[in-house]
Amino acid sequence: MTFKNLNELSKFYKKKRSERITSLEKSGFLKNDWKESLENNLHLSEEIADSMIENQIGTYQLPYGLALNFLIDGEDFAVPMATEEPSVIAAASSAAKLFREYGGFQTAVTERMMIGQAIITNVPDPEKAIALLEENEIDIIQKANQAHPSIVKRGGGAESIRIREIEADQEYQTPHFLIVHLQIETLEAMGANIINTMMEAILPFLEELTKGKALMGILSNYATECLATASCRIPCEALKKGSLSGEDVRDLIVLASKAATIDPYRAVTHNKGIMNGVDAVVLASGNDWRAMEAGAHAYASRSGQYRALSSWQAASNGDLVGELTLPLPVGTVGGSISFHPGAKMTHHLLDNPDAEKLESIIVAVGLAQNFSAIRALVTEGIQKGHMSLHARSLAISAGAQGDEIEKTSQLLKESKHMNLAQANDLLNEIRKKQ
Numbered sequence: 023m024t025f026k027n028l029n030e031l032s033k034f035y036k037k038k039r040s041e042r043i044t045s046l047e048k049s050g051f052l053k054n055d056w057k058e059s060l061e062n063n064l065h066l067s068e069e070i071a072d073s074m075i076e077n078q079i080g081t082y083q084l085p086y087g088l089a090l091n092f093l094i095d096g097e098d099f100a101v102p103m104a105t106e107e108p109s110v111i112a113a114a115s116s117a118a119k120l121f122r123e124y125g126g127f128q129t130a131v132t133e134r135m136m137i138g139q140a141i142i143t144n145v146p147d148p149e150k151a152i153a154l155l156e157e158n159e160i161d162i163i164q165k166a167n168q169a170h171p172s173i174v175k176r177g178g179g180a181e182s183i184r185i186r187e188i189e190a191d192q193e194y195q196t197p198h199f200l201i202v203h204l205q206i207e208t209l210e211a212m213g214a215n216i217i218n219t220m221m222e223a224i225l226p227f228l229e230e231l232t233k234g235k236a237l238m239g240i241l242s243n244y245a246t247e248c249l250a251t252a253s254c255r256i257p258c259e260a261l262k263k264g265s266l267s268g269e270d271v272r273d274l275i276v277l278a279s280k281a282a283t284i285d286p287y288r289a290v291t292h293n294k295g296i297m298n299g300v301d302a303v304v305l306a307s308g309n310d311w312r313a314m315e316a317g318a319h320a321y322a323s324r325s326g327q328y329r330a331l332s333s334w335q336a337a338s339n340g341d342l343v344g345e346l347t348l349p350l351p352v353g354t355v356g357g358s359i360s361f362h363p364g365a366k367m368t369h370h371l372l373d374n375p376d377a378e379k380l381e382s383i384i385v386a387v388g389l390a391q392n393f394s395a396i397r398a399l400v401t402e403g404i405q406k407g408h409m410s411l412h413a414r415s416l417a418i419s420a421g422a423q424g425d426e427i428e429k430t431s432q433l434l435k436e437s438k439h440m441n442l443a444q445a446n447d448l449l450n451e452i453r454k455k456q
């Protein structure tokens with residue numbers, strides 16, 4: 023870990039892009055030989071883009087920014103985020119700034135055990151099949167590992183099996199399913215391709231043992247054995263806002279957390295706020311955000327009802343304490359991580375974290391994001407902070423260019439209605455005066 027000069031990043035958002043890149047270099051987060059890639063806007067070459075997907079006709083860009091002030095497990099981070107939504111990065115930075123005074127974010131990650139599943143139907147004698155599967159666990163694991171020996175050489179691979187049965191269901195007209203889970207350590211990779219290779223390789227053996235028909239072999243994106251937790255704590259005094267006391271704000275945040283625990287309509291929006299942060303870092307780090315999204319929402323439903331992923335509570339000494347847990351099977355290798363210029367930059371700016379540390383960073387950003395959103399909601403409302411940063415997007419949507427963008431957004435912030443019609447009117451007025 024190299025020393026970081028955080029003073030260089032002060033009022034980062036007030037600087038021009040070129041000045042931000044220089045400050046980032048001076049701060050120690052950006053090494054000199056990486057500067058050019060940022061100056062070139064993380065250009066994705068035609069050749070790479072065309073090799074990544076099918077029928078490629080262009081590259082679809084997103085803004086790439088930094089959430090500042092993060093202190094995670096005692097270490098400073100400037101966290102890259104790729105997002106199209108205004109106010110997300112400001113909100114994450116704002117919460118991180120507040121919490122760093124009180125120790126920042128603490129995290130814990132479970133072992134990174136990924137799950138592959140084989141779904142087997144038409145099993146004539148499930149009891150006998152289960153007994154045989156259990157007896158042959160070592161052989162199943164061996165066959166899986168033979169299909170991808172390189173991960174075993176690296177110290178990972180298939181480790182154990184777990185068997186689940188789902189009984190036939192008349193209402194849904196589903197047959198009996200025998201499901202074999204293979205628990206696989208994929209080390210620094212998310213491991214989708216490693217797991218899928220292993221699962222397909224063991225299907226014939228599973229059919230032989232169960233005398234059933236294998237429907238499929240595939241990883242499960244419900245990564246319940248790859249969980250990351252972030253927690254944070256702040257005294258009430260630090261929460262005072264306008265006429266509201268710190269205790270008032272704390273109690274309102276706790277109540278907002280309870281509402282999102284009990285009401286799925288609120289929980290979905292609450293969790294969307296968390297995913298504002300999570301997705302932006304997952305995307306910036308070259309990871310599979312669909313996988314994280316699907317896993318997070320399934321985890322939010324684990325009790326049988328969709329609930330908030332985070333919780334905010336008053337501690338016995340009166341502090342506000344927040345916690346967030348979600349499955350985060352991210353990788354630092356694999357997919358496009360090693361060649362996508364944006365993903366490479368993210369890993370560089372984060373000091374090349376290993377997969378566990380990347381999980382820690384992402385879950386901490388999710389919790390910070392959630393704090394800012396609910397604090398805004400229960401105090402001044404979301405529109406003040408969000409819409410004032412959204413004003414520029416409205417101005418651009420109305421067709422403002424160059425200086426017009428700043429002028430239109432300033433006037434929008436001062437006007438009663440902040441919407442596209444108003445932005446159009448204001449832009450027309452500005453143009454008439456020119």
Ligand SMILES: CC(C)(COP(=O)([O-])OP(=O)([O-])OC[C@H]1O[C@@H](n2cnc3c(N)ncnc32)[C@H](O)[C@@H]1OP(=O)([O-])[O-])[C@@H](O)C(=O)NCCC(=O)NCCSC(=O)C[C@@](C)(O)CC(=O)[O-]
Nearest residue numbers: 033035109110112113115116119291292295394395398407
């Ligand atoms: C927007 C703020 C942070 C302003 O909040 P503020 O209190 O006016 O900010 P401030 O001017 O006091 O600045 C505090 C710090 O915030 C950061 N900051 C402040 N401004 C900027 C900026 N322009 N660019 C970058 N960083 C900024 C910056 O770190 C700054 O410290 P400084 O560097 O000045 O020492 C606040 O109003 C806020 O957090 N609002 C919430 C915004 C939000 O959550 N947006 C997400 C979109 S809404 C949504 O999709 C989800 C939602 C809300 O529905 C989820 C849910 O319902 O739970």
Ligand SMILES: NC(=O)C1=CN([C@@H]2O[C@H](COP(=O)(O)OP(=O)(O)OC[C@H]3O[C@@H](n4cnc5c(N)ncnc54)[C@H](OP(=O)(O)O)[C@@H]3O)[C@@H](O)[C@H]2O)C=CC1
Nearest residue numbers: 172173208209210211212213214215216310313355356357
């Ligand atoms: N349902 C889903 O989520 C699905 C997702 N995907 C996609 O799969 C991709 C991710 O798959 P994934 O298997 O992670 O990536 P890769 O297929 O790229 O595999 C990762 C490779 O990284 C190499 N590697 C180097 N160092 C390490 C290390 N320390 N630990 C682990 N591996 C190492 C391994 O090489 P070696 O072979 O030499 O061991 C391994 O094969 C994503 O693009 C995702 O979108 C695909 C199918 C389904």
